[in-house]
Amino acid sequence: MALILGLFINQYTTPRELSAEQYKDLGAYFIEPARTITDFTLIDNEGNDFPFKKFEGKWNVLFFGFTFCPDICPITMKQLAEVKEKLGDKSKKVRFYLASVDPIRDTPEKMDIYLNNFDEEFIGLTGAIDKIYTFATQVNVPFSPVVESDDPFYTVDHTGSLVLIDPQGNFAGFFRAPHKTEDILTALESLLQ
Numbered sequence: 001m002a003l004i005l006g007l008f009i010n011q012y013t014t015p016r017e018l019s020a021e022q023y024k025d026l027g028a029y030f031i032e033p034a035r036t037i038t039d040f041t042l043i044d045n046e047g048n049d050f051p052f053k054k055f056e057g058k059w060n061v062l063f064f065g066f067t068f069c070p071d072i073c074p075i076t077m078k079q080l081a082e083v084k085e086k087l088g089d090k091s092k093k094v095r096f097y098l099a100s101v102d103p104i105r106d107t108p109e110k111m112d113i114y115l116n117n118f119d120e121e122f123i124g125l126t127g128a129i130d131k132i133y134t135f136a137t138q139v140n141v142p143f144s145p146v147v148e149s150d151d152p153f154y155t156v157d158h159t160g161s162l163v164l165i166d167p168q169g170n171f172a173g174f175f176r177a178p179h180k181t182e183d184i185l186t187a188l189e190s191l192l193q
Contacts, residue, residue: 018190026183027176028191034170037138040131042099045112045124052169059094059191060165061175062125064141064158066102067114072160072177073098079181080162081118086185093192100126101136101143101158139163139171 023030037052044050061080065073077098084091098115100106103126111124126132129145136143143158160177162184175184 017193018187023187023190026187027179028164028173028183028187029176030164030173031171034166034168034172035138037165037169037171038134040135042125042127042131042135043108045108045115045126047108050123050125050127055095055165055169056167058167059188060097060163061094061188062097062099062139062163062165064099064101064136064143064161064163066100066156066158067098067106067110068102068153069155076160076162076179077115077118077122079179079184080122082181083185083188084119084121086181087188087192090189090192094188095123096121097123097125099135100124100132101156102146103127103129103132104146139165140174 018026020030037055040052042050063073063076063080065076067073080096084094084096087094096119098111100111106124106126108124108126111126115122115124129147133143133145141159141161141163143156146154146156160179162175162179163171164173164175166172175187
């Protein structure tokens with residue numbers, strides 16, 4: 001009797017793998033098969049080289065934005081911080097990134113200060129604009145690069161989607177915007193089990 005009761009409780013308390021339709025209802029879309037990302041090297045928020053192989057070993061959630069962004073970027077990074085906190089111990093199975101679409105202003109030092117406002121384990125990626133643009137194109141993240149501007153307060157048009165890179169380092173899918181913190185959390189909990 002205790003075994004049956006235990007199995008019954010376990011069925012309702014253990015998160016189960018969601019179906020493709022359930023993921024879509026949460027705004028998560030997966031690419032089958034996942035796409036290989038061409039080798040590249042960017043720079044992280046500590047000033048170190050970041051080769052694409054560093055994506056391997058864990059799930060990775062990337063947001064392409066910039067530190068001078070007035071609205072969608074800080075809102076999205078706050079949501080990701082909340083998701084990470086609510087994941088608890090499961091958060092050790094996933095890494096969160098801000099990939100800069102404004103590398104001229106987003107130095108590693110600026111990104112480090114910016115990201116520490118949300119979570120000290122968040123990783124910033126920056127580098128030459130051509131490398132970032134190539135990377136963004138490979139993961140279907142459009143943005144309009146600004147190379148030269150007389151306006152020190154210029155903004156960069158970019159998408160609000162979150163990119164998912166799987167533990168093999170492949171482009172596995174995305175969360176479409178607008179985001180709901182609980183939806184991202186539910187999808188990641190299923191993905192990480």
